[in-house]
Amino acid sequence: MTARVENLTLENFENLVVDSNQPVLVDxxxxxxxxxxxxxxxxxxxxxxxxxxxxxxxxxxxSSPELAARFGVRSIPTxxxxxxxxxVETLVGVVTKGQLNSLVEKPAA
Numbered sequence: 001m002t003a004r005v006e007n008l009t010l011e012n013f014e015n016l017v018v019d020s021n022q023p024v025l026v027d028x029x030x031x032x033x034x035x036x037x038x039x040x041x042x043x044x045x046x047x048x049x050x051x052x053x054x055x056x057x058x059x060x061x062x063s064s065p066e067l068a069a070r071f072g073v074r075s076i077p078t079x080x081x082x083x084x085x086x087x088v089e090t091l092v093g094v095v096t097k098g099q100l101n102s103l104v105e106k107p108a109a
Contacts, residue, residue, distance in 0.1 A: 005047045008057045009064055016057060018085035023104055024055040028071075028078040030062050035094050036077045043079070046100045054104050079103075 008016060008026060017024045027043045029036035047056035061068040061076055071080055071087060081089040081103055089103050 005044055005056050005058055007063075008059045008067065010066055013067060016055065017082050020055050020082070020085070022053065022055055024057065024082040025100070025104065026071075026080045026082065027056070027058045028061055028068055028073045028076055028080070029058055030060060030076055032062075033076050039077045039079075039094050042095070042097050042100070046097055049097075050104065 005027075006012075006016070017026065025043075025046070027036075027039070029040070043056060043058070047054075050056070059067050061073060071078075073080075075092050077093065079091045079095065079100070080087045089106070091099065091103065
């Protein structure tokens, strides 16, 4: 994980996601999840490429099951894009950097 991709918890979720002025991509993962380990470097590289455009954070579903339940995360990895604090897109499973780029380049509805 790059230094820029922080872990979210119940305590900092509101401040970092809901109150954000930019889109936020949240990666719901677990350390024991093999597909999560595959997508981790992709999310990190995406975060490095979009430093000023998109906030990128991770939620360890074992440490913060409340956040996973709040957003209906039943499989991991799950990536959720938030705009103005509201989830607008969800991707489940291993995705490519191109898919992440497309996700954030879609115009806001």
